[in-house]
Amino acid sequence: MASLAASNHVARVLSVAKEVADVDAGSRIATSWRRCLISHKLDPARQGPPQTLTEAEVRHVAEPMEELIRLATPELDNLARVLREAGYCVNLADPNATMLLSRLPGAADADIFLRWKVYTGSNFSEAFEGTNGLGTALAEQKPILVHRDEHFREQWGIFSCAVTPLFDEAGRLAGAVNITSCREDLSRAAHQLALAVTMEATRRIEGTIFRNHFRNAWIATVPGDGGSGLIAYDDDRRVVGACRAARMMLGLTDGMIASGIDLARYVQAGSGADDMIELQRADGNPLGQGHIAPPLHARPVRRPPAARRDVPVSRFDGLHRLAGADPGLIKSVKRLARIGDHNLPILLCGETGVGKDVFARAIHAASSRARNHYVALNCAAMPESLIDAELFGYEAGAFTGARRDGSKGLIVQADGGTLFLDEIGDMPIALQTRLLRVLENREVWPLGALKPVPVDIRLISATHRDLGRMAEEGAFRADLYFRLRGMEVKLPALRERADKAELIRDIAREEAPDCRLSPEAWSLLTAYPFPGNMRQLRHVLRLAGCTAEDGVIADADLDLPPFGGRTGEPDLVSAERATIVEALRKHGGRVTEAASALKLSRATLYRKIKLLKIEPGQ
DSSP states (O other), rough: HHHHHHHHHHHHHGGGGGGGGGSSSSHHHHHHHHHHIIOOOOOOOOOOOHHHHHOHHHHHGGGHHHHHHHHHHHHHHHHHHHHHGGGGGEEEEOOSSEEEEEEOOOHHHHHHHTTOOSTTEEEEEEEHHOOOHHHHHHHEEEEEEGGGGSSSGGGGGGGGGEEEEOOOOTTTTTEEEEEEOOTTTTOOOHHHHHHHHHHHHHHHHHHHHHHHTTTTTTEEEEOOTTTTTTEEEEOOBBBEEEEEHHHHHTEEEEEEEHHHOOOTTTTTTEEEEEEEEEEETTTTTTEEEEEEOGGGGSSOOEEEEEEETTOOOOHHHHHHHHHHHHHHHHHHHHHHHHHHOOOOOOEEETEEEEEEEEHHHHHTSSSSGSSSSSEEEEEESHHHHHHHHHHOOOOTTTSSTTOOOOOOOOOHHHHEEEEETTTTSOOOOOHHHHHHHHHHHSEEETOOOOOOOEOOOOEEEESOOOHHOOOOOOOOHHHHHHHHHHHEOOOOOGGOOOOOOHHHHHHHHHHTTOOOOOOOHHHHHHHOTTHHHHHHHHHHHHHHHHBTTEEEEEEGGGOOOOOTTTTOOOHHHHHHHHHHHHHHHHTTTTTTHHHHTTTTOHHHHHHHHHTTTTTTOO
C-alpha cells in the first residue's frame, strides 16, 4: 500500500508540468512543484535524509548570525512552549534553509524528528528537498503552509510545515521561523492557526532586531493594513532606518534613507514620546494611533543600589575568573550569562584535566540554584552495576544488600539544585534510556518503587569523547545527546589557551606561594604541552614548591616527562631531541659549543639533555 501511495504521489506531482493535476494550476504549491521539476530537476520519488552539516560547519554558519539568534531565542522558546503539546518542532533557519536552532517537542514526536533528521544542521532548501515549508517560504520570501502531501518529495508527506520568513532591520532576508508537526490528527485549519501564531512571533522577533539595532535613535511605530511598520530617526528628525513593512507602506528605499530624508515628508508626529500618539501622513491624511519611543540614552535609567563591598559585583565573577583572557572561553561565559537561570542543559567538552568539574561548580554557583545541592557523579569511575542504583535510587528491600531504609539516589538529592554527570560518554546505553525519560518527564522511578518521584534539576554533563560521532555510530543515544546539548561549552586544553602564560603564573602563586620561578623553569613550563592539562600543572607546581631550595623553583624541580604527538600535531619533542643529538655529534659531544650553536645557555642544554634522556655516546 505504501508503494502504491508513493507512486500516486509521484504521478500527481509529475502531472503538474502538464497542468492536469488536481491542484490549482495557479497555486503556490503547483508553481513550486514546477520549479522543482523544471528548474531544480528534482525527482519526487527520491528517498534519503536531507543534507546535514557537521557540528563544526554549523558553528561556522551560525557565527555571523549569533546576535540574531540571541535576540530571537526568547521568542522561539515561548513559541515552542505554546506549540509543544501539539507536537510541533520549532526551528530558526538561515537564508539558505539550514536549521541553526531547534526546539523539539516531547516524547515520541521528538523521536520522529530525530529519525528523519529534522533538527539543527539539516538543510531544507527547495533546490535540494523540493517543495517544503522552509525552502519554499525562503525561495518566495512569503509565509506558507505546506500540508502533508503538498510536499514535493513523497517521503516528507508525513509532515506539515508552517513557515514565516524573517527580515532584518534593513528589510533584508535574514532567515525563517519554521514550525513542523507530524501529527495526523491535526487538520489544515489547525495548521493555519499555528501559522498565524508563528507569523506574529516572527514579527515580534523582527521588532526586537530593529529596536536593538536602532537603540540610539527615536523609533516611530506606524500602523498599517498589513501590520505595524517601524521607522528610526535621529534628533534632527532625519530617517536613519525603516523595517520592511514601513518601506513598503511609505515607499522608502535604501537611497532615500542613506540621504537622511526628513521624517516630516512621510509622517507628522509630536516632538515628545508617548504611549499612544495620533500620526498622520505629510499630506494630512490620518495614519492612526502610533507609538514614539525615545533613544536608549534619553530614557530614564533606574540606577541599581551601590554594591556592598562584602558581596561580589556579579554572580558570574567565578566564571569570568575561570575564563581568564582566553577569547573562546570569554565568549562562552557571556553566553552562559545571557542564559541566566533558564533551565537549559549544559554539555562541557574537553580533554581530561581541563577543569570540567570546576567549571560546572562555577555555573551552579552563578545560578539561583546555588543555595541548593550540587551533586556530582563520575560515570566512568563507577561500576556499571552500581550506577543505576546510585543515580535513580531504590526502595527498601529492592535487591540483596540494599540499605534497610533505601536510598534517594543522586538525581533526587539534586532536586532544586544541579546534577553534574562527568564522563557521560561512558554511561551504559540501558541507563541512557532511563536518563532520557527523567529529562523528558522530570520524574524518577527508583528501583522497586510503586510511583515516580518528581524532580527539578539543572543538568550539566561533561565528556572528553566526541558524543556527536558516538551518536552517529550508535554508541550513544542520539536523542539523549540532543537533550544534553542545550548549550555546548568547549573547554580548551591548557596548551591551546591564549592566556597560557598568565594561567601558569596565577597557578604558581596558588600552589607555590613562597617560591619564584627561575628563568629556565619558566621557559620550560611555557613550552611544555601539558597532556594532563590544569590538573597536571597544579601537581607539578605543588611538588616543585616542596622541593625548591631557597625559594627558587629550578628546572630540575619540575617533574615533566617527555611528551609529544598526542595532539595530532608533529612530535615536537622528538624533533627537538633529534636537533640536540645532531648538534652534539657535530661538535664532538662538547656541550658548550653545541649550546652556542643552538643559541641556548649551557645550563639549559644540560637540562634538556637530562629531560630528553640523551646518552653521552649519542
